[in-house]
Amino acid sequence: MTTPHFGTIAALSTIAVITGLFIRYPDCALFDQHRKDIPHIKGDPLIGNLMAVSKNKNRYFEYVLEVYEALDTMTFRSSSLGIPSGISTVDPKNIDHVCRANFQNYVKSENFRHIFHDVLGEGIFNTDGESWRLQRKTSSQIFHVKNFQTAFTSIFVSHVQTLSNEILENAVNHHQAVDFHDLMLRFTMDTFVEIAFGVKLNSLLEDQDFAGSFDAIQQDHYRRIIFPLHGLIRNLQDTFTSQKTIKQHIQTLDDFIYGIIKERRLKHEKSPEMDTETYKTDLLLRFMKAKSPSGEPYSDKELRDTMLNLVIAGRDTSAQTIAWFCYSVMNHPQVQEKLLEEIEQFITDDIEQDTVALYEAIQKMKYAHAVLYEVLRLYPSVPSNRRQALNDDLLPDGTHVKKGDEVIFQPFCQGRHEKVWGPDAKQFKPERWINSEGNLVRAESGKYIVFHMGPRICLGQNMATLEVLLTMSMLLKKYKLTRVPGHRVEFLNQVTLSMKDGLQVNVERRNPVLQTI
Numbered sequence: 119m120t121t122p123h124f125g126t127i128a129a130l131s132t133i134a135v136i137t138g139l140f141i142r143y144p145d146c147a148l149f150d151q152h153r154k155d156i157p158h159i160k161g162d163p164l165i166g167n168l169m170a171v172s173k174n175k176n177r178y179f180e181y182v183l184e185v186y187e188a189l190d191t192m193t194f195r196s197s198s199l200g201i202p203s204g205i206s207t208v209d210p211k212n213i214d215h216v217c218r219a220n221f222q223n224y225v226k227s228e229n230f231r232h233i234f235h236d237v238l239g240e241g242i243f244n245t246d247g248e249s250w251r252l253q254r255k256t257s258s259q260i261f262h263v264k265n266f267q268t269a270f271t272s273i274f275v276s277h278v279q280t281l282s283n284e285i286l287e288n289a290v291n292h293h294q295a296v297d298f299h300d301l302m303l304r305f306t307m308d309t310f311v312e313i314a315f316g317v318k319l320n321s322l323l324e325d326q327d328f329a330g331s332f333d334a335i336q337q338d339h340y341r342r343i344i345f346p347l348h349g350l351i352r353n354l355q356d357t358f359t360s361q362k363t364i365k366q367h368i369q370t371l372d373d374f375i376y377g378i379i380k381e382r383r384l385k386h387e388k389s390p391e392m393d394t395e396t397y398k399t400d401l402l403l404r405f406m407k408a409k410s411p412s413g414e415p416y417s418d419k420e421l422r423d424t425m426l427n428l429v430i431a432g433r434d435t436s437a438q439t440i441a442w443f444c445y446s447v448m449n450h451p452q453v454q455e456k457l458l459e460e461i462e463q464f465i466t467d468d469i470e471q472d473t474v475a476l477y478e479a480i481q482k483m484k485y486a487h488a489v490l491y492e493v494l495r496l497y498p499s500v501p502s503n504r505r506q507a508l509n510d511d512l513l514p515d516g517t518h519v520k521k522g523d524e525v526i527f528q529p530f531c532q533g534r535h536e537k538v539w540g541p542d543a544k545q546f547k548p549e550r551w552i553n554s555e556g557n558l559v560r561a562e563s564g565k566y567i568v569f570h571m572g573p574r575i576c577l578g579q580n581m582a583t584l585e586v587l588l589t590m591s592m593l594l595k596k597y598k599l600t601r602v603p604g605h606r607v608e609f610l611n612q613v614t615l616s617m618k619d620g621l622q623v624n625v626e627r628r629n630p631v632l633q634t635i
């Protein structure tokens with residue numbers, strides 16, 4: 119009778135091991151341990167905070183803010199089975215340390231690089247070290263004042279005109295509401311594709327495969343960050359459904375971009391002199407003529423990665439900022455009134471024909487800048503970001519970081535945290551950005567990281583500011599925009615802070631006699 123005896127021993131051993139694991143990991147993930155010096159939330163045995171994260175996946179950043187508030191802290195550590203554990207912080211001193219003072223010790227996390235690799239490849243967002251430095255140097259050459267005054271401003275103006283003449287006028291005439299969030303995604307897709315590739319995509323007026331695939335991939339990436347098993351489940355679903363798979367979406371992007379690269383190379387070979395003018399503004403040509411990080415001319419793959427990184431960097435972030443800007447001013451009539459006064463003062467009727475004057479006028483609009491800063495403080499387009507430590511480190515608040523730890527900082531939680539912004543942190547008050555002399559104030563280092571900070575600060579900050587303020591100034595000057603009653607605006611958590619069901623807006627002409635911009 120040896121078998122039952124052996125079976126009993128095996129069963130008892132299994133129970134003993136499981137009991138041991140429950141005792142060892144009573145409120146954190148298997149093989150992880152809470153750290154004595156860092157506040158943490160109690161989770162479930164063996165899985166830690168996995169259930170809470172999963173339950174809150176559709177309101178993830180609001181949940182994280184609640185954790186900060188419940189623990190009454192600016193730094194905590196979470197432990198969830200299957201999700202790389204990280205030290206979350208909104209403490210400005212810690213963020214300044216990670217992003218600037220000890221920049222060399224923190225790189226893009228392996229997990230991030232892996233998830234984004236099929237789309238971002240070896241582009242600026244997904245690299246560190248020498249490759250990143252060289253790409254940054256080449257890209258930054260396009261963001262100079264002359265390009266802003268002429269090329270970028272006129273591209274933005276022409277697309278606002280298309281939006282107004284082809285879409286909003288129609289909405290006014292037929293008393294139809296528009297989804298402003300969707301329109302902005304289309305609008306910025308068109309502006310960025312034109313700036314990056316010199317090509318008119320026209321997604322404002324027609325659905326484009328490129329834009330649809332771009333959106334599908336972005337959503338997939340976010341789900342993989344939040345829920346690591348998503349990749350596996352999605353691969354299984356892809357096998358059984360007839361819908362376009364992520365691989366096919368990536369193929370759509372590749373076909374579009376490689377097609378443009380091929381065309382441009384041919385055109386350049388035939389008549390290089392034709393490119394002299396576009397060279398100043400068209401990023402693709404600029405990179406074609408530069409040396410890649412390998413010291414050789416850029417290959418097609420390197421060009422594809424570089425250009426896609428720029429479109430990804432600029433498109434959703436800018437679109438969502440314009441949508442949150444519109445939402446915020448519609449909700450705050452006094453802010454809108456003050457903003458309109460400034461628009462009337464600076465954006466004169468004929469200024470749209472003179473891009474240099476328009477660009478200069480927007481630089482002078484202090485209140486509009488204050489509104490934008492406040493919109494981004496509460497609705498940061500990049501709500502969360504992270505870096506991985508190459509070596510052990512000590513953060514200014516005394517938190518020990520171990521080699522391989524991820525330090526996560528959430529601009530969304532930081533902007534709404536009373537310990538950082540005071541008791542009125544959650545209120546929309548553009549006035550907080552203007553001092554008693556009427557000048558714009560700068561936040562202390564590490565406190566306002568919506569465009570990141572330090573050597574990897576956003577390259578497109580000025581371009582985004584120009585696009586948001588120019589678009590909203592031109593639209594608000596001409597149209598009265600109001601929320602459709604009953605339409606609820608909710609967050610859609612993605613890599614960028616989106617609106618779940620869009621932003622339904624009613625449009626009326628301010629001056630019924632004026633018909634076109």
Ligand code: HEM
Nearest residue numbers: 428431432435436439499500568569570574576577578582
């Ligand atoms: C409101 C709009 C925008 C916001 C809130 C924003 C925010 C950010 C943030 C937080 C980062 C840091 C990402 C990281 O390193 O993990 C970043 C990087 C970057 N942004 Fe933006 N961005 C905006 C618009 C743009 C635009 C319009 C462009 C231009 C095409 C752009 C180009 C870049 C580039 C190239 C980087 C990478 C910089 C580097 O790693 O050295 N961004 N941006």
